[in-house]
Amino acid sequence: MALDDTLPRDLFYNAYLQTYLQRDVRDLTRVGDERAFLLFLRAAAARTGQLLNYADLARDVDIDQKTAKAWLSILETSGIVYLLQPYHNNVTKRLLKTPKLYFLDTGLCAYLTQWSSPETLEAGAMSGAILENWLLVEILKSWWHNGQTPAVYFYRDKEQREIDLLIERDNTLYPVEFKKTASPNLSAAKHFTVLEKLDRQAGHGAVICLRETDVPLSREVDAIPAGYL
Template structure:
């Protein structure tokens, strides 16, 4: 079992709310994490993947809650939204915190029931696959990424050196805990089963897709576009479906936690922003499997290496926020003159620009677009170029080259 950064946040949140909900893709370790958190205070456990338990939860929620009494972990609760009203009644009678720990893999089933029924009673946190910090045993010291001098000094003390082959090996393998425990020899079998067992089943539950072959082509087309601006028309043409279908299918992937849409930064002072979001797969191993890269060296040398590196870095930064129980205040900038900044971290006081480069010798040109942010009407803080330098080094008074190992 890998220690997870989210552990302390879960315990803190559970002490303040009667209901805790952990969402995220299947197989990222939600149940394992809750079981690890429950070691000192044992809890009942039930999963609604069990058809008998699911049938009882759907037909008689009150009896279900008498059968599995609090404190309790209820796994895959999206299969029985009928439970939300019964849980509300119970926590309204008993005001104590930490009664229910819930997990769910399908936000499209969960969020409506939660917001309508358990508003004010539930804390919702997101879990993704293993972060680099968690894989390296730095789970307890991981902090949300922001390229300030204070964060850089802290990261310098904690980080472990990461070579080009180390990073691309991690990109190719992916971040699922079970796969990292089994090793690279299990990769193809794991991802093939993952697509057949989880993705297709979850999508089938929601969209009732009859043409699984077309959906598999769609998955591959989305993976091939990771790190790019989202173009629904191009995506639909590649799979021979209409735009409406492409939007519906991508929406399911997004709400399942498989893809992330990074939004452009908007400002009233500029009207030239490109409004399409950028598309990122949240697990690079799954994206690499779908796009048929047979091993890490071929991926590193291939045409998608830059996009995959950017995808991995963005997902690591997202994890640094989500696994600390925080929203990820991340955007990108691109205007009609094709001037682009890969990532903007929007804090309360400033915008922090970030470029992601596959180089060990970043030039001063790597930060050339940072100056365009001055017209956005918000203070611009220190910038960063994430790359393969061995240690942090200044590129200018306001921009630092940072090793990817700092993430």
Template structure:
């Protein structure tokens, strides 16, 4: 059963403008399924997971492209970076939009090769697992999320009502298409297999990771810290590795799109802003699995209930932007006086603050930290608080209590 993705129309639009498109994202989030669904007649499909084809692409890339001429869909391009210079020559000779659709599950060496060989010729698009709207087959071809009146009004008619139990069921399960749209129902078995695939096919290829057991421990330590300020020294100490090793392994998790580092909002006007990023897992189901929460109920009532809700909201926000081929300018705010705002959008020289609360009763005191933005030169725009309210409710003239199912 195919679930439509928000990205579909934007991908086809980009394919009419660029000769090469690269779809990148974690493993098993539906990259190949999406592009095969969009493939027109005559486009060759080839997967470099096939050892024979991978060898051909590496050892004789010219012959490979003769065998699979454009238009072509080449899966897992990171396995044969030798193809990239030949693809450049081909698109420069043909000058046809949409000639090559590429997918990649690793961004490590691949992205360096892409940017060096195909600069100005390639559109790079990020894909994550299903958004809540995609998973529930509600209208998803909407504008990217912003806490503005126009955006909230656009999304309100198709908002989903989520009580606490239903919300944490969604968070605990995660967003992997196989668990939502596929035949797999054993969540723990799926994530156990996913972890092994990730370690053996992505991490194994990296010279930065020598001890896989220690790396798994590091991965679990990161999952336990989702929604928190990154402290590399503490991470390294808990896993018993050096700080340079922890930094290297963190780059592996970022490059393979397992985690996202949310940068702090920074202004030269004040020196009192915290400058460390916050760490977020991009799939809440994997994060909950790694931290060994046995059920959605225990997760909802445990120590991670707040941070993993914040993680879920950020993941949904990023999907609303990335799946529309747009870049969100989103940060967090924290100063040394202890005032913190979970998310701050920067749009048209305005700051739009957004908080996340695990409560169904909206309160005006949730907005207290927003006053910290007044010291900054940018204008403060509309904002809000994502919570478990059943419908959008004004908190004051500028801010709204936003149902989590509206994102």
């Protein structure tokens, strides 16, 4: 469905969802309750950037976990959501193994979570999560549009140390942190040091943020404007 700049956002996404529910979902599997499936979509969108929790999703929509897993598989197969896998290896057993949930269309995610305008979204509780969603998807698209498949992960251990994104290339892990700030400092990259314990070389790190120009935060980490993406 081509985007018409003159078409109101709500009308566009409402038509998109109707087409998706009535055609694509039925082609993939039989969803008996389209209203419940739409509620499931909204519940998933409200959790963008969070660890995937089937029990929570199922409870919010009043379905069982088996159905929640089946429906999320539909969303992933049809290109609605993306599951970012956690980095894991045999060196440490204290890494979490649950993926994080993202929407490949950030506009759809904002529509499903019912933010009426960019201004209300920017001031709202989900602004950081939706910015993270957009930044991740733009990075993914930069690879996909060049016919490449990125090796990307996130890091989180049981001590709650987290790195938003790890890009693996040539046996090297490049850490990336997403921040909704125009004045980041080196504390944004404080968890990059955990990579020293893994079985990969650590590459140059980045904090992608709302600055207008790039600037080094240290010899190993740069602050990169989101606009560069």
